Amino acid sequence: MLLGIDVGGTKVALCVGELGGALRAQRTVPMQLSGDARRDVAHLAEVAREVVAEAGLPLAEIEAVGVSLPGPLDAEGARVLNPPNLPGWHDVPVRDALRDALDGLPVQLENDANAAALAEWHFGAGRGFRSLVYLTMSTGVGGGVILDGRLHRGRNWSAGEIGHTALVWDGEPCFCGLRGCVEAYLGGRAWARRLAQVAPPEGRVAELAGGTEHATPVQVVQAAKEGDAFALQEIGRFNGHLAHTLVNLTFTLDPDVFVLGTIVAAAGEELVLEPVRRLVREHLWPRIGQGLEIRAAELGKRLPYYAGLGAALSESPSTEASSA
Numbered sequence: 001m002l003l004g005i006d007v008g009g010t011k012v013a014l015c016v017g018e019l020g021g022a023l024r025a026q027r028t029v030p031m032q033l034s035g036d037a038r039r040d041v042a043h044l045a046e047v048a049r050e051v052v053a054e055a056g057l058p059l060a061e062i063e064a065v066g067v068s069l070p071g072p073l074d075a076e077g078a079r080v081l082n083p084p085n086l087p088g089w090h091d092v093p094v095r096d097a098l099r100d101a102l103d104g105l106p107v108q109l110e111n112d113a114n115a116a117a118l119a120e121w122h123f124g125a126g127r128g129f130r131s132l133v134y135l136t137m138s139t140g141v142g143g144g145v146i147l148d149g150r151l152h153r154g155r156n157w158s159a160g161e162i163g164h165t166a167l168v169w170d171g172e173p174c175f176c177g178l179r180g181c182v183e184a185y186l187g188g189r190a191w192a193r194r195l196a197q198v199a200p201p202e203g204r205v206a207e208l209a210g211g212t213e214h215a216t217p218v219q220v221v222q223a224a225k226e227g228d229a230f231a232l233q234e235i236g237r238f239n240g241h242l243a244h245t246l247v248n249l250t251f252t253l254d255p256d257v258f259v260l261g262t263i264v265a266a267a268g269e270e271l272v273l274e275p276v277r278r279l280v281r282e283h284l285w286p287r288i289g290q291g292l293e294i295r296a297a298e299l300g301k302r303l304p305y306y307a308g309l310g311a312a313l314s315e316s317p318s319t320e321a322s323s324a
Contacts, residue, residue: 001055003048003062003105004308005098006115007031007069009085013304014048016055016062019313021123025055026305037080037092045101065107066312067094068115068304073157077109110311113160114151116303117144118310120259124298129256133249135162136261136297137242140175141183145253151314162249163187167241185241188263192216195234204228221267235271238263242272243279250284250292261297268296 001024006013008031015026029047034040052059070083078095080086099107110118117126117134126132132146141163145152152159163183164176171180175189184190195215199205204223209215217238223231246258264272273296281289299306 001057001061001063002309002312003052003065003102004305004310004312005044005048005065005067006112006304006308007044007067007086008112008304009070012044012047013308014044014051015305015308016052016057017305017309021306021309023305024057025051027051027054028304031086033086033088035088037086037089038097040089041092041094041097042101045098048098048102059103059105062102062105064312065098065102065105066115066308066310066314067098067107067109068112068307068311069094069109071111071113071157073109073111075155075157077153077157080109108311108314110151110314111157112307113142114144114153114314115307115311116142116261117146117160117259118151118314119299119303119306120261120297120310121146122310122313123306125259125295126257129293131253131255132257132259133162133253133255134160134259134261134297135245135264137186137188137264138262139189140187141181145255147253147255162245165245165248167244182241182245186238186245186263188217191220191234191238195220200230203230205231205234217263218266221263221271224267224271235267236275239272239275239279243276243283246276246280246294247283250280250288254288255292257293257295259295259297261303265296265300 002017004015012031013028016024072081080092082090095107095109120126121132130149134144136142143160143162145160164181166180167182168180172184174181174184196213199212199215205215205219206212208219220231220234224235277294
């Protein structure tokens with residue numbers, strides 16, 4: 001049995017699950033930030049014990065604990081350095097603190113994007129593949145990379161930061177401080193900024209949003225499904241930038257499958273997935289594009305629970321080194 005913990009800025013999702021993905025117990029609680037990170041971690045451990053008890057298990061039957069949380073993490077995956085949406089969590093030894101509070105159970109930390117990639121690989125749209133690239137396009141653009149059956153973290157645990165690869169040199173400003181990042185074109189916050197400037201004030205997107213200043217990709221997708229010309233144009237722009245990103249990643253990593261979440265999953269096959277597949281095929285060598293899968297993420301609202309379980313199933317760097 002596995003214990004999964006997904007830590008966010010406002011809430012924490014905890015679950016006990018089987019190796020095959022069946023959930024035995026689950027709970028979502030508000031994230032309590034006391035200003036003392038060690039106290040916060042101790043509280044998480046208390047709630048985790050309660051969830052294990054709800055599953056009808058003694059703590060000793062938990063084989064591994066996985067924690068999905070905002071990065072950055074240190075290069076050993078033991079400490080959270082300074083996540084912007086967890087004030088007070090500066091250089092916190094989360095792995096060791098939780099291990100001590102949970103009677104020595106093995107604990108594995110992963111940043112939330114990597115944990116989501118692991119979740120879709122083990123339990124969602126990426127099941128059965130050896131190499132996978134996961135992309136989520138919500139507020140920003142997060143990513144995770146599975147290569148030959150292993151999570152690829154990189155030298156600084158920064159692999160998978162696909163949202164900050166350069167799509168357009170000196171292009172649109174990104175909230176990270178760079179320009180032309182993938183996130184500046186595919187991220188929800190950047191798209192909302194654009195909509196405030198270009199959406200027709202009397203158009204369907206503005207009508208659905210209650211004004212252009214409130215417009216988000218949610219209203220663009222809804223209006224596009226209704227056939228609105230402006231929304232369809234915006235979806236086409238999004239598809240072009242997404243396909244460009246996937247082509248670059250394919251030539252670099254040659255994965256078996258891309259798993260795409262959030263905006264893509266909401267928009268679906270007709271609006272996004274089929275046009276993107278067509279664009280990608282047109283810009284790849286046939287032998288590389290043949291057999292490449294591009295799929296919507298499957299886990300949806302269940303993702304926080306499975307992100308924790310995915311982290312529990314990931315190998316620690318020391319394990320990887322010893323098995324190499």
